[in-house]
Amino acid sequence: MIIEFRCEREHARLWMCRETLSVDGQDVPVQIAWTATIQPRPAGLEVLFDLERMVLRKGKAGGADALKAIPERSRAPLGKADVVVDFTTATRDPSCSARLYLRPRFNGAAGENAALAAILAGDLPVIEIVNELDGTVMDRGHPSGEIATGLSGSLDTVMARTLSMLAAVLSGTPRLVPQLAPSAGSSTPQNPAAYVARGLAASVAKEIYRLCCYAPHWHVGWRYSENADVWHTGDLSGPAWNVLGDPGHRFFADPFPVKWQGRTFVFFEDLDHRVGKGIISAIEFDGHGPVANVLPVLEEPWHLSYPFLIEDNGELWMIPESSEHRDVPLYKCIRFPDKWERHSTLLSGLELADVTITRHNGLYYLFGAWRDGTGGYSDTLAIYYAEQLFGPWTPHANNPVLMDRASVRPAGNFVNINGRLWRPVQDCSNGYGAALGLAEVLELSPTTYRQAVRHSLKPGPAWTGRKLHTLNRCGQLEVIDGSRVQPKTTVFRSGLLSTARSSLSEWHSAAGAKPIARRLQ
Incomplete structure (x- = not known):
């Protein structure tokens, strides 16, 4: 079996750079077909991702990081793909002869922008793997973001779980597709810069909280x-x-x-x-x-x-x-x-x-x-x-x-x-x-x-x-x-923690978010 990922060249990310996908314990070859960008990303997104990598992740690489050099192909073409996984919003080519043409969807829509919109609206999206040959939803899941850091970390988590679901679908065993409601959140995505500002505020709040409390x-x-x-x-x-x-x-x-x-x-x-x-x-x-x-x-x-x-x-x-x-x-x-x-x-x-x-x-x-x-x-x-x-x-x-x-x-x-x-x-x-x-x-x-x-x-x-x-x-x-x-000590019981809460609440409100003091309860 040969798997082909279809991805947008101008928004190539680290998670796309893989030569295999583990399916049932076997490494199945993956080739990438780079396509043109159809939907532009929010202005300044990559700059914000770089900022998050430096500040929130202390320089540690993440799957959402942009590829600095995009190879035409990491190696010679493997041949005709048995399975196409299209991560873009492009219309499926009707001449494609792959036995499976899979399209990940995020809260019902295809493409990275759909995943970003859900995250910016306040939650990780419900992921669906759809077979576009007949419209069948082959799997559905809702990822947890307890270790996701910032906007880029959330996107990384979503794509990591998308790959996990693809591996399960390609294993060939029947999937038990649950009914899951789309993730909650405001109908209008918020500005990426404000999202990152809130992430920075929350990170500092956590550090102060950990300084004061266990x-x-x-x-x-x-x-x-x-x-x-x-x-x-x-x-x-x-x-x-x-x-x-x-x-x-x-x-x-x-x-x-x-x-x-x-x-x-x-x-x-x-x-x-x-x-x-x-x-x-x-x-x-x-x-x-x-x-x-x-x-x-x-x-x-x-x-x-x-x-x-x-x-x-x-x-x-x-x-x-x-x-x-x-x-x-x-x-x-x-x-x-x-x-x-x-x-x-x-x-x-x-x-x-x-x-x-x-x-x-x-x-x-x-x-x-x-x-x-x-x-x-x-x-x-x-x-x-x-x-x-x-x-x-x-x-x-x-x-x-x-x-x-x-x-x-x-x-x-x-x-x-x-x-x-x-x-x-x-x-x-x-x-x-x-x-x-x-x-x-x-x-x-x-x-x-x-x-x-x-x-x-x-x-x-x-x-x-x-x-x-x-x-x-x-x-x-x-x-x-x-x-x-x-x-951690009786000193904080006597007032320092309350002061920290008050200061953080004011700062967080100034960043355009809900007060953070209640999160410290």
């Missing part, structure tokens, strides 16, 4: 409830939430409760801000609340979080997230709760975050937020299945199954209610871990997957703070987590 600072909430739990009410109402105390320079996140050998413990990520690396800790609960002290239970040279727990064959197992280490490890409990040994590696060589497993119709299914080295961390779902916990694990026929920042990333254990399977999901529409969704699994097999988000949970009067990120339950003990402002 960020992000997650904390665990807990309560005992019988019939007023989140899964029954669909919201955070019911008994008041308590906060598990932390030392201030450490945060607690990703709580997983378990009752084992007659004792109940909550396991969680324990991250020391001064080190920047997470370990797994635990604390015992006695039916009224936490008892004793926080106990470290598992540490590795790399970062650990999301300590998913599962009972199997009379043993207790843990799968902490170690996507930084590019594997999915399985640890066996040797002495509860504080001694764990690595037993095996379920999957290796991939970034898979927040792995969560359920049993369904006689099989084990492993869910995780998948990343192929580019783009966001919270927008792409991969599923694997096996006959036993130890594997071997087989990829779902439609991997990656779904791309949707609002309903992909796992947020806790699956729950079975009256024969219906549910899972909590992270809603990252407004940033990483901003809210929770309760999704009903409508269909799950090695070849199919469908879900529907029935309830959305956001921070508010019942759970104050900026975010809501994980939900789990053990008996009547229910746990969640969120984030809050955590000043």
Whole structure:
């Protein structure tokens, strides 16, 4: 198979310079056909991109950077293309004999300007891959922008995810095309210069915030409830939430409760801000609340979080997230709760975050937020299945199954209610871990997957703070987590943080944007 990218010469970008595209683990050759520009870009766009690279990315190259020298071809023509991917707005040549003629669309329109318009209107666009030979939408997804920096970073994220979707389409497996609404935002794109000014203001605000506060600072909430739990009410109402105390320079996140050998413990990520690396800790609960002290239970040279727990064959197992280490490890409990040994590696060589497993119709299914080295961390779902916990694990026929920042990333254990399977999901529409969704699994097999988000949970009067990120339950003990402002010293508690908020709010307003002070909550 030969793939041909059709791109505009005058707006050639670094992401276009590739000789292959990985499809099903195979490097498929790519050739580029440069075309003339049909739609001009906003005035000064490339200058702004250069400014962002120097100021926001400290000189680091990005996929949206302009190519300084445009080769006629990186090598001799490979031959007649089997697949054409047209990134322009040009009319398709009816004489083209490629078996597939694909056109990426951004909020329903083709071309880079459509992607830029969506970003400038305040959000990343919904991406569609359309086969122009028959008008079929072959895949659809909504990327997350939690690591995107500025306008160029957002465009880079969009194009990275477009390439991920193209690889999935070209794999030949049937795609499960979700229905996704176009991204929200003002109908009229804003001026690029104002967008960059806001980006610079936000970057400075973040630096001042990090100087004054530990960020992000997650904390665990807990309560005992019988019939007023989140899964029954669909919201955070019911008994008041308590906060598990932390030392201030450490945060607690990703709580997983378990009752084992007659004792109940909550396991969680324990991250020391001064080190920047997470370990797994635990604390015992006695039916009224936490008892004793926080106990470290598992540490590795790399970062650990999301300590998913599962009972199997009379043993207790843990799968902490170690996507930084590019594997999915399985640890066996040797002495509860504080001694764990690595037993095996379920999957290796991939970034898979927040792995969560359920049993369904006689099989084990492993869910995780998948990343192929580019783009966001919270927008792409991969599923694997096996006959036993130890594997071997087989990829779902439609991997990656779904791309949707609002309903992909796992947020806790699956729950079975009256024969219906549910899972909590992270809603990252407004940033990483901003809210929770309760999704009903409508269909799950090695070849199919469908879900529907029935309830959305956001921070508010019942759970104050900026975010809501994980939900789990053990008996009547229910746990969640969120984030809050955590000043680094008592000096900031006494007024400096308020001054910083006030100054930043004034500066940000002067830049033509909404006040930024509320973002520091």
